[in-house]
Amino acid sequence: xxxxxxxxxxxxxxxxxxLKVIMKQNDNKTDMWWAQHFAHTAxxxxxxxxxxxxxxxxxxxxxxxGEEAQRCKKVLKEYGGVR
Numbered sequence: 001x002x003x004x005x006x007x008x009x010x011x012x013x014x015x016x017x018x019l020k021v022i023m024k025q026n027d028n029k030t031d032m033w034w035a036q037h038f039a040h041t042a043x044x045x046x047x048x049x050x051x052x053x054x055x056x057x058x059x060x061x062x063x064x065x066g067e068e069a070q071r072c073k074k075v076l077k078e079y080g081g082v083r
Contacts, residue, residue: 012046015054015079018072019043022057027064035060054080 019039025032035057042053054076061073077083 011079012050014075015050016043018075019057021068021072022061025064029063031060031063035064051080055082058082 019042022039023036023043025036038053038056038060042050042057045053058073058076058080061069061076064073
């Protein structure tokens with residue numbers, strides 16, 4: 001029997017994929033270090049706990065630039081309800 005994946009699971013998986021991208025960044029800046037720390041913690045969370053961790057990740061990505069950064073931040077902002 002195949003498991004049914006609901007929309008929430010898909011959104012969380014998309015966010016976790018972005019968190020993995022963040023954790024792989026090779027940036028020595030303090031902000032990225034903290035973003036990676038919060039991403040590492042968030043990747044093991046789900047539901048409201050994950051939702052509460054997203055602003056911490058985003059706050060520390062404020063100086064991350066480029067197309068990949070824009071795509072990742074967009075996913076996190078959409079999930080976290082941040083404008």
